[in-house]
Amino acid sequence: DAGVIQSPRHEVTEMGQEVTLRCKPISGHNSLFWYRQTMMRGLELLIYFNNNVPIDDSGMPEDRFSAKMPNASFSTLKIQPSEPRDSAVYFCASSPVGGPTDTQYFGPGTRLTVL
């Protein structure tokens, strides 16, 4: 199993540009989570999906952030327009809903730098 796949691994962009982060969860996992991690705030949950349906997006900081999951094997997190304070590592994680474990499996993350 390839694990959770994220792309790109690094993204450097200028303020005002649109940024799209991508995630492929582990096959068969029903839940997908987007997190943001910074030194100041630690690991923050942005949004999560169960069976491709967004369940809770209360962690999404502003309307500039949006996430979609068009099918069970793909999700995107979009920031438009990006700002320097969005600079962080963005993790995607997946887990099997109703499975024997609550473990979430994390992807390698996307390090976003907004200049």
Add this chain to the structure above:
Amino acid sequence: EDKVVQSPLSLVVHEGDTVTLNCSYEVTNFRSLLWYKQEKKAPTFLFMLTSSGIEKKSGRLSSILDKKELFSILNITATQTGDSAVYLCAGKNSGNTPLVFGKGTRLSVIA
């Protein structure tokens, strides 16, 4: 609101020392507590605890849960420089909701 608090925030020890990391939680309808290790990249799973008093062990790492006092500890014996990482604790309730993470303990093991 559910919350998880870890202490200390950071810790510096010498190789060979034993360390104890703390995690207290307030999680409604608590189901499980998980420990993760995060080095330079993504968090990797260490333990999941659901029952009080039963120690989970993996090599030099061990963890135990106290559901009465609402805390867990992660012990690392004979620490090595490779143990240097951020250790994250997370709580899970019985509903279909995500893990609630603490801010982590940054452990530095120096030779």
